Amino acid sequence: MSIPAPRQTSTLAVIALxxxxxxxxxxxxxxxxxxIIFGHMARGEIRRSHGQLDGDGLAVTGLVLGWINVGLWIVGIIAFIMFFGGLAWLAAVNS
Incomplete structure (x- = not known):
């Protein structure tokens, strides 16, 4: 009876996390x-390995953390522009 070799964790998945x-x-x-970049690369590498590599959860976690943070950056930039645009509009109206 042979013992199957343990699956190796994808290095790209660890880097993504x-x-x-x-x-x-x-x-x-x-x-x-x-x-985001390494998470997508890791998921592709894991899929292509046909069960030899593990770490899909690590890659997905890196992706989720990355996308949420980028989304918050975008919302923050839009809020910044709208706030100071509104102040400029008020200054122009009151002049």
Whole structure:
């Protein structure tokens, strides 16, 4: 009876998770982009490995952290533009 070899965790999936976490801590925008890019690369690598690689959950977590952070950045930028655009409009109307 042979024991099957344990599956190896995808390095790209680990990098995606670390980048996604860095996107929320030390590298706000770049880490998020890294989490998204490496997460997609890791999921493709895991699918192509036909069961030899593990770590899909790590890759998905990196993707989710990255996309949520990018979405919040976009909402923040839109709010910033609308706020200061409104102030400029008020200044123009009251002049």
């Amino acid at each position: 670390v980048a996604g976490i860095l996107g929320w801590t030390l590298l706000p925008f770049l880490g998020s982009l890294g989490g």
